Structure formats: structure tokens, C-alpha cells
Amino acid sequence: MSPDFSTFRLGSGADSVYESLISAHQGLSEADSARLNARLVLILLNALGDENAAQHVIAAARQNLQNLDNKPA
Amino acid sequence: MPRYAYKSYPYTKPPEMTGGKVSDAPVVIVGAGPVGLAAAIDLAQHGIASVVLDDNDVVSVGSRAICWAKRTLEIFDRLGVGERMVEKGVTWKVGRLFHGDREVYAFDLLPEPGHKNPAFINLQQYYVEEYLVDRCADFPDLIDLRWKNRVIAVRQSGNTVVTFVDTSDGTYTIEAAYLLACDGAKSSVREMLGLEFAGRVFEERFLITDVEMKADFPSERWFWFEPQFHNGQSALLHKQPDDIYRIDLQLGWNADPEEERKPENVIPRIRAIVGDREFEIDWVSVYTFQCRRLERFVHDRVIFAGDSAHVVSPFGARGGNGGIQDTDNLCWKLAMVLKGQANQRLIETYDEERTVGADENILNSTRATRFMTPADGAERLFRDETLALAETMPFARRLINSGRLSLPCSLAGMSLAIPDSENVPGGLVPGAPCVDAPVLGNGKPAWLLDRLGGAFLQMTVSQDTITLANVAPDGSLGEMRSLACDTNNTAANRYAPDTPVTYLVRPDQHIAARSNAATQQWRIIAMQHILGGAA
Ligand SMILES: Cc1cc2nc3c(=O)[nH]c(=O)nc-3n(C[C@H](O)[C@H](O)[C@H](O)COP(=O)(O)OP(=O)(O)OC[C@H]3O[C@@H](n4cnc5c(N)ncnc54)[C@H](O)[C@@H]3O)c2cc1C
Numbered sequence: 001m002s003p004d005f006s007t008f009r010l011g012s013g014a015d016s017v018y019e020s021l022i023s024a025h026q027g028l029s030e031a032d033s034a035r036l037n038a039r040l041v042l043i044l045l046n047a048l049g050d051e052n053a054a055q056h057v058i059a060a061a062r063q064n065l066q067n068l069d070n071k072p073a
Numbered sequence: 074m075p076r077y078a079y080k081s082y083p084y085t086k087p088p089e090m091t092g093g094k095v096s097d098a099p100v101v102i103v104g105a106g107p108v109g110l111a112a113a114i115d116l117a118q119h120g121i122a123s124v125v126l127d128d129n130d131v132v133s134v135g136s137r138a139i140c141w142a143k144r145t146l147e148i149f150d151r152l153g154v155g156e157r158m159v160e161k162g163v164t165w166k167v168g169r170l171f172h173g174d175r176e177v178y179a180f181d182l183l184p185e186p187g188h189k190n191p192a193f194i195n196l197q198q199y200y201v202e203e204y205l206v207d208r209c210a211d212f213p214d215l216i217d218l219r220w221k222n223r224v225i226a227v228r229q230s231g232n233t234v235v236t237f238v239d240t241s242d243g244t245y246t247i248e249a250a251y252l253l254a255c256d257g258a259k260s261s262v263r264e265m266l267g268l269e270f271a272g273r274v275f276e277e278r279f280l281i282t283d284v285e286m287k288a289d290f291p292s293e294r295w296f297w298f299e300p301q302f303h304n305g306q307s308a309l310l311h312k313q314p315d316d317i318y319r320i321d322l323q324l325g326w327n328a329d330p331e332e333e334r335k336p337e338n339v340i341p342r343i344r345a346i347v348g349d350r351e352f353e354i355d356w357v358s359v360y361t362f363q364c365r366r367l368e369r370f371v372h373d374r375v376i377f378a379g380d381s382a383h384v385v386s387p388f389g390a391r392g393g394n395g396g397i398q399d400t401d402n403l404c405w406k407l408a409m410v411l412k413g414q415a416n417q418r419l420i421e422t423y424d425e426e427r428t429v430g431a432d433e434n435i436l437n438s439t440r441a442t443r444f445m446t447p448a449d450g451a452e453r454l455f456r457d458e459t460l461a462l463a464e465t466m467p468f469a470r471r472l473i474n475s476g477r478l479s480l481p482c483s484l485a486g487m488s489l490a491i492p493d494s495e496n497v498p499g500g501l502v503p504g505a506p507c508v509d510a511p512v513l514g515n516g517k518p519a520w521l522l523d524r525l526g527g528a529f530l531q532m533t534v535s536q537d538t539i540t541l542a543n544v545a546p547d548g549s550l551g552e553m554r555s556l557a558c559d560t561n562n563t564a565a566n567r568y569a570p571d572t573p574v575t576y577l578v579r580p581d582q583h584i585a586a587r588s589n590a591a592t593q594q595w596r597i598i599a600m601q602h603i604l605g606g607a608a
Binding site: 010028 | 437440443444447450451452455459465466467468470471472474477
């Protein structure tokens, strides 16, 4: 059984979290913006605290990109 | 169906200039838009006379606001115009989101039955204003509506405001105790007082158009991100009465508003959405949206309400809806102060409660507008990836923001909301707006909110019965009346799920206090707290 990562869990705080996320990038260079994202992912993976879950989210994120790459032109 | 036929309302030479009886109305209202008109009616229902001055003589040119939220309709019901609006309007509650040509998400804004009013109606602003003008005519002794009367100066001194008014016959002045500045986003009263209107402009242009056509699009809100028919931007389609459709198209900051407004440029854009149908352009405009507000809405005896006090981008339908909540909040307070029943400080709580409401509207509108018009770089990346993830991962659909539509404002935690003194089980918290429910009055189906009236009220809800009595300023109770819950006990489930709860309800249908052991003393203390302006 793969863990469920597709259910919405942020509730009424979702818009606020999203806003903080994009605001955190404001004023950063492209490179620093990418660094921020990398740090965020590492911190979140640790917060997840579960190898199995971590493997699944990585695959889920990658999966989506593959789908886009394979899309017929 | 003929297009909306604008009629011009007649100008009459003001009595101040003909040697007739000059106005002794305690309130001057500047602006006969939805907010100024609603204020005049609300005050009249409280027995307060007003003079309404408008520099124009027709209702809103172009439909502008179309989405009127449930809470606004409840307020319009209290003002005696809600049913006419719902009857004419297009009722809807489902919103659909598309990315490209695929539907990603549909949401239901009123998933629960047992409410008189729908989640939303779409009704052109000109109808809303027309119906409000008609309703004003029901109060010939209390509402003096003056068209083509332009306010050119305002002077406050002591307990009066002197308003200088320009007409085709020359200039005159009126004195009043209060002036309500309901003169819209470009408020001249705001300018006269030299007040800052702080906020931000979104560097984006939108083509907003009303199109007349026969089509069978459902009564839903359709929003596209990156539709194929509109080159990667966003688009909105909404149905209005009279076979009119609202279409919003994002154009980008570099678009030339003059060029974009030209029919030869508008028509192909619409054609791309609606296909081969016959259509006619009813109204078209190019907007840049802003979110701004005054720091304070109350400036001694000049009080701002509606767009003069705050503006938001329209994604979320919070402009007009927010403005109507302003007057709903203000008018009973002003009336009680003018009647000597409340301390003038009560008006300060309008400032407290509605600046919070405005901030909520600005926050939500800003977020939606940012999502629609992301800045280049990380902001756009996250926006685009949210849309991409939404294809396969449902959580991301909920992050898509095409406008979080106007919801009633809760006043919980603010100074007029009286904290529970005992542990009251369940129901609505002080500050919350009353929730509607089907009830029986004399055995006949009715709606709870219709039965509340516009005065302070004590309402006790138990498993099958609701008893109501007006509460006088001194806390004494008027005549008891009772309603029965419907067979599902809807009202009891919403207000008193466990044991009976007694509520003190404000004239604007917000809960002021609640108790499960209401006494005369409880009412007296609560009324003193409120009418003293919570000082
Ligand atoms: C494209 C668009 C779409 C919108 N959609 C929605 C929506 O779906 N839902 C929603 O809730 N809101 C919406 N809004 C916002 C809504 O139109 C406004 O919030 C609403 O009109 C505000 O009402 P008002 O009475 O405060 O001001 P206004 O409607 O602007 O009225 C102000 C009045 O004051 C008069 N006036 C101005 N200066 C003077 C003066 N010096 N003397 C005398 N009279 C004066 C004007 O002539 C006018 O009649 C939309 C707005 C736009 C532009």
C-alpha cells in the first residue's frame, strides 16, 4: 500500500501557506530561489520522517514530470 | 429580450434654492451606488431620514458587479429587495476550473440545503441599483434622493457637517449630523479630507465584457487557466439574466487599453470562446485592478463605506458584497446614536469591525490575483506546477485560486462580541452571522432570517421551538413570538444542538451574546456593553 499523498490536508490555512511560500522567494536570484526550494524539500522530507513515505513523494513528483515529457506534441 | 433600457432620473431644483423647506435630515449620503442606496433604505427602516446626493442621473453604466453573495441577499431581504433580485437573477452555486481544455476541479458553494437564499446570484449592477432606487420610493418622508447634485466640498465643525453641493442651478449647502461618503473608488470626499488610500496596483490588464447571445451554457462559474482559446492567459465566463454573459480575459500588462476596447479586437477574442454563435457586445471595458483601503473609515462625522473606503480586485466578488456588509454594520449603530440610545463610541466599532472585513477581502483578493497573474520566476513556477499536479493529485486542486468567493464576515473576538460567561454547548459563537433555517410560523413554512426583523432580539432555540422577542435598549423584552422548527429540526441543529441556547441578536443579524441561563440581568449587561460602544 502506498501512502496517500493526494488528499488535501491543509484546510483553511492552504492559501496562507501558499502565499508564504511564494513570498519567501521574493527578491531572490534564480539560483537562490532554487536553493530555497532544495532546502525546503530536504526539511520537509525530514519532517515526514519516514523513508517509505519519502520514496513515494519523490516518485510522485518525478512521475508528474515524466507525464509532461511524454505528452504528444 | 431588449437590452437594459437606461432611464434618467429627474433632477429637481433643491428646496434650499427655491426657498422651500430646507433639509433637516440628520444624515447626508454622498453617492447613489449600491452602498449609498442600501444605506438610505436601512436608515429609513430605522426611522432615520437622509438626503442622498448623486452627481449622475442613471444607474451603473455597464453591469460592473454581477455576483451577489448569499449574505448580501440576506441583507437585501431585510431591506425588502432581496426576493425581487433573486427572482430576476441567475442562481448558481457550482464553479468549474479548467486548465487548458481539461476540467480539473468543480466546487459547490452551498452544499447544504435549508437556506432561503442561494450561494450566489448573478445580476447586473444596474438592476441592483434600479431595485434599490425603487425601494427608496417607499420612504418618501425619509429618503430625499437628489440626482445631478454633485458634492464639491465638505466642512466639519463641532457636531455638524456642512456639505457644499453643485447643481445646474448653482451651489447650495446642507447641514447634517453625519455624512456617509459612499462615493465610490474615486471618492471625492476622500480627496477633500486629504486621506491616503494605501494599497497596491496589480500590473495586469483585464478585458471585461458583457455579451448578449443565445446559448445554453449552464448557470455556473467557468474559469480557465491557460485556455487554448486565449493564448496562455486566464478567462472567466459567467451567465447573467437577459441572455447576457460576462466574459473576463486576462490581457497582460503590456496590452493597450484603447486598442483592446475596439470592437475589431474584442470580437475575435469572444468568437474564440463562444464559437459560431451570434452575439452582440453589450459593454466592454479594460481594467487594471487594485487593492487599497483607508486606514480608518470613521473621521469624526464623516464615515466612509463601500468602494470609497476599500477597493479589491473582483475575483472573489468582494467589492459590492463587502460594501453592503458595511452599511449593514453601520446603519443600526448610527440610528441608535442619533436617537440617543447609544454612545457615539458605538460608531467606532463600525471602524473596528469593517476594517477587519476589508482586510479579509483584500487578503483573499490579493492572493487570487497573484495566483492568476504570477510574477516571473518562482511565483510562476509554483503556480504552473500547482496546475500540473492538479491533474493527478487532488490536493493541488484545492490550492488553485481563481477567487475565493465572498463569505460572510465573522466578528468573533471583536469588542462587541460578548464572550460566553458559562460553557455554552454548541451552536453559533458570538460575532457569527445568524444562519438561516426553514421554520414554521403559525404552521406555515417560513425562513428564520425573514422572521428576525431589524431590531435587537432575544432568540431562544430549543429542540422544536424558537421564541423571539425584541430587546429594548434598557434590556427589557417586547412581546414574545414563537416559531416551530421544521421536521428535521434544522434550526435546533444549527443553533442549539444539545441543550436550549438563548442568543442576543444584533439588528444586523450577528450574534452579540449567548447563554444557557439568560436572565434580565444578562440582557441588561449585554445591552450596556454594546450601546456604550464596548468601552
Ligand atoms: C468589472 C467589475 C466587476 C465587479 N464585479 C463584482 C462582483 O461580481 N461582485 C461584487 O460584489 N462587486 C463587484 N465589483 C465591485 C462593485 O462594482 C463595487 O464594489 C460597487 O460598485 C461599490 O459600490 P459603491 O456604492 O461603494 O460605489 P459606486 O457604485 O462607485 O457608486 C458611487 C456613486 O457615487 C457617485 N459620486 C461620486 N462622486 C460624487 C460626488 N462628488 N457627488 C455626488 N455623487 C458622487 C457616483 O456617481 C456613483 O453613483 C466589480 C467591479 C468591477 C469594476
